[in-house]
Amino acid sequence: MNPQRKSPNPKTRRNRQIVGILLLAAILLFFGLVVFRFFYITVSGQIDGVNLADRTRRKYTQETVLKAKRGTIYASNGDVIAEDSNVYTIFAVVDRKYVSIDDKPLYVQDKAKTAQVLSQYLSLSAAQIKKILSPKSKKAFQVEFGNAGKNIDLATKNQIDKQKLTGIYFRAQPARLYPNGTFASHIIGIAQLKDAKDTAKDSNAQLTGVMGIEKYFNRQLTGVNGRQQIQTDANGYELPMSKIVTKKAKDGDNMTLTIDARLQNNLETLMQNVQDKYKPVGLNAVLMNAKTGSILAASQRPTFDAATMQGLGNVWRDTLVEDAYEPGSVMKVISMAATVDSGHYNPNATYQSGAVTLDGSTVRDWNYSGWGTIPFSQVMPRSSNVGMVHLEELMGAATWKKYLERFHMGQKTGITLPGEVSGMYQFSRAIDQANTAFGQGINVTAMQMMQAFSAIANGGKMVQPQIVSKIKNPLTGKTTTYQPKVVGRPISAATAANVLDQMRQVVNNKQIGTGTAYQLPGVDLAVKTGTAQIANPKGGGYLTGDSNYIFSVVGMAPASDPQYILYITMQQPQKMTAPAETILSSIFKPLMTRVLSYGQTSSGATTKQVTMPNVTNHSTAEAKEALANAGLTPVLVGSGTEVVQQLPKANSRVLAGQRAVLLTDGAALMPSVTGWSKNDILKLAQITGIQVNFTGTGYAVAQSIPANSVITTNSRVSVTLQPR
Structure with a gap:
């Protein structure tokens, strides 16, 4: 008899039902998630944060960057000062597996020949190049030649290309071309790639101004890169009838400076001659149009060659605007103008020269024994410190300070150059106030002095120094022109004429004038010389020694109606084998002669x-x-x-x-x-x-x-x- 079949245990059946339900739920959840995922992707067009449409577009779109050109900088006569160019880095492929489709070698085959040819163009010997072409690592694909293989110009690249050396290649990168070499280098400045390493990864990197005009106007000079897009298939080939999308590059603005290339080149030569012969620690010169404030030529030493960057490490500062110094006796032009304008100048009144004591401190004339009792009319030609102290006392501190403010001492000029400092002056004690009158205890910049001098040369009207003439957009033609800017009228026209006449005595009066070394035959000059002490950097007064001064001269010509102002300063000549006046006149006289020979004076008068x-x-x-x-x-x-x-x-x-x-x-x-x-x-x-x-x-x-x-x-x- 068959045993009766037993029914499943109710508990077991229940468990099976639960498992079934859970399994069904999991299946439904899985499919639900899949459906939701597809729905989400369909609606959002994204997966894992990646835009699928954008990725597809990029996969089948080839984009080329259209490089913008950095604006060109011109001199006033149209000569190019700075323009865009390319330089090249040379490299060699040494991997023998690098061949063309038809198995032609694309690597360096004849290393000896290649080394011999390249040694004619690179600053490396054939033996050094051959060693580089034979790296120890067998896995090396390519090699480079260090600094010797960088910054190669187009002409050299073309010469190497003509040699048809297998395996030799070039990588281009944007560069700035400065065709004039040493040419107002700190004023023009330089533009460089931010980071050479980043540039190697990004061939579309742009130049950035890091000094001078290039830095100050970097936004205007820098263009905006464009792009071009074409549709391609999976293999990268352009699809027929595809639409080409182009966004044109916007080139940077072009700039024209006030600098005259002929005068600038002449100044650079004169400055370098002095630098080579007398070895000053610092040397500055500025030539300015007295009526408009246009800087016609300006330079400094130490300087550098912008084409090769040689000498750049000596000094990065534009000392014409970034260095403040005590000007010395050229400041008497300003203090004398204040004295005359405020009604405190009596040329026939007299004083005892030699020395005067204030606040327990003694101020002396450069001629310690003085010249006895002399009239105030001789303060300027003799460059008497003591006389200037007495004139400052006659004005009073409040009046003198008012004129310092009128001449914008302690204020930036606003010239379009980066890093300008404002200078300062001490004015708390009577001795401080007196010192400023003859150019000690007051710090100025060369451009501040040029601005102040313009009031003397320009009938009391003070104009701002300017280095930029115009900026032009190459696309729209829109031009921004920099007009002469009057920034004050610190003195009257009559006062200016009076001071100019006193400055004539400095250069023309052979008995008492300190500037006779600057005389030019047939030229009506107004001149003031200066010798400023240099504060001891270690504290405790001023440096001593025959050459530890800042020697200077300012000249205005023709004095009857000044068109030009030339200001030169020289700090601590290390080989002072001639008097300071002789050294400075070797720059002053030929440059002033040249600018006057252009016949650009408003009067058109004879120079006799x-x-x-x-x-x-x-x-x-x-x-x-x-x-x-x-x-x-x-x-x-x-x-x-x-x-x-x-x-x-x-x-x-x-x-x-x-x-x-x-x-x-x-x-x-x-x-x-x-x-x-x-x-x-x-x-x-x-x-x-x-x-x-x-x-x-x-x-x-x-x-x-x-x-x-x-x-x-x-x-x-x-x-x-x-x-x-």
């Missing part, structure tokens, strides 16, 4: 010089005859018959043919100034005390006070000027 006769206290008839004999044009101001005052002053050297203004006794009468230069009218203002307002530039064509009208020191006259 004559001596102004002394006609004061002479009859008007005698005065007119004497001036005619001297080749000068007399202008009588007054109804009298005797000359009581004259400009220019007696015995000064002046340009032949210029006007000499003679004030007579009796009522002062307004002359007709039609055809007069601005400088001639300023002489009239100085000798009569009238106030003159100018409109326009050039020569007088109209005046508000009619000729022969009576004028007084309170009279105001407006004069309209127009170019001839």
Whole structure:
């Protein structure tokens, strides 16, 4: 009899049901997740954060970067100063497996021949190159040649290419070409790739300005790369009828500077001659258009060759704007202007020269024994520190500080160069205030001084130094032009004329002038020399020794109506085999002669010089005859018959043919100034005390006070000027 079949245990059946349910749930969950995943991918178009459409587009799209060109920098005459170029790094493939499709070798085969040829172009011997071409590692694919194989120019690359050396290749990278070498190098600056290692990975890296104009205007000079996209198949071949998408590159703006290439090259040669012969620790020179503030030439030593970068490690600073120093006696041009303008200058009053004590400190003249009791009219030509101290005391500290602020001392000029410092001055004690008047205890930059000097040369009108003339967008043609910028009127036109006349004495008065070494035959010059002590970097006063000074000179020409200002400073010549004046004049005289020879002065006057006769206290008839004999044009101001005052002053050297203004006794009468230069009218203002307002530039064509009208020191006259 068959045993009866037993039914499953209820507990076992329940477990099986649970397992089944769980298994079904897992299956449903799995398929649910799969469906959700597909749904998510379909809706979002992403997987693991990767945009599938973008990835597909990139997979089947070939994109090429269209490189933008960095803007070109030009000199004022159109010469290229800096432009884009390419340099190349040479490398050699040594892996014997590197062959073409038809099995032609693409690696270096004849190492001896290759080494011999490359040694003619690289700064390596054939033996050194052959060693490089034979690396110890058998797995090496390619080798490079260190610094000798970098920064190869296009001409050298082409020469090597002509040799048809198998396995020799070049990698291009953007570079900046400076065709003039040493040429206002710290002002122009340099543009470099940020990181050579990054550049090796990214061939589209752009140049960045790291100094000078290149740095200050980096945003304007740097272009924006474009791109071009084409559709390809899986093998990278362009699809027929595919759309090419192009976004053009935007080249950087081009810039034109105020620098004149001829004058700059001349200055560089003159500066280098002094550097080589006398070995100064520092040497600066700036030539500026007095009317517009345009920097025509500027340089410094130490410097570097921007084409090769040789010398760059000596000094990175643009010392014309980044170094503040005590200017010394050239500062007397500013302090004398303040004294005259504030009404505290009496040229005939006298003082005891030699030494003066303030706050327990003694200020001495450079001639320790002094010159006895002398008039204040000799402060400038003799460069008397003591006289300047007395004049500062006559002004008072508050007045002197007001003029320091008017001349923007302790303030940046705002010139478009990076790293400009503001300088500073000490003014807490009486001795500090006096020291600033003769250029000690005050720190300035060369550009600050140029700005201040412009007020003297420009009839009281102070203009900002400028290095950029215009910026032009090569795509739109939009041009930004930098116009002359008047930044203040610290003194009157009459004061400026007075100071210029005193500066004439510095260079022309052979008995007392400290600047006779700067005389130029036939040129009307205004000059001031300076010798500044250098603070001891270790503290405790100033350095001692014959060469431990900053020697300087500022000149303005023609002094009758200055068009140019030239300022030179030289710090601590290590081989001082000649007087400082002789050294500086070897730069000053040829450069000033050259710029004047361009014939760009507004007056167009002859450069022949004559001596102004002394006609004061002479009859008007005698005065007119004497001036005619001297080749000068007399202008009588007054109804009298005797000359009581004259400009220019007696015995000064002046340009032949210029006007000499003679004030007579009796009522002062307004002359007709039609055809007069601005400088001639300023002489009239100085000798009569009238106030003159100018409109326009050039020569007088109209005046508000009619000729022969009576004028007084309170009279105001407006004069309209127009170019001839």
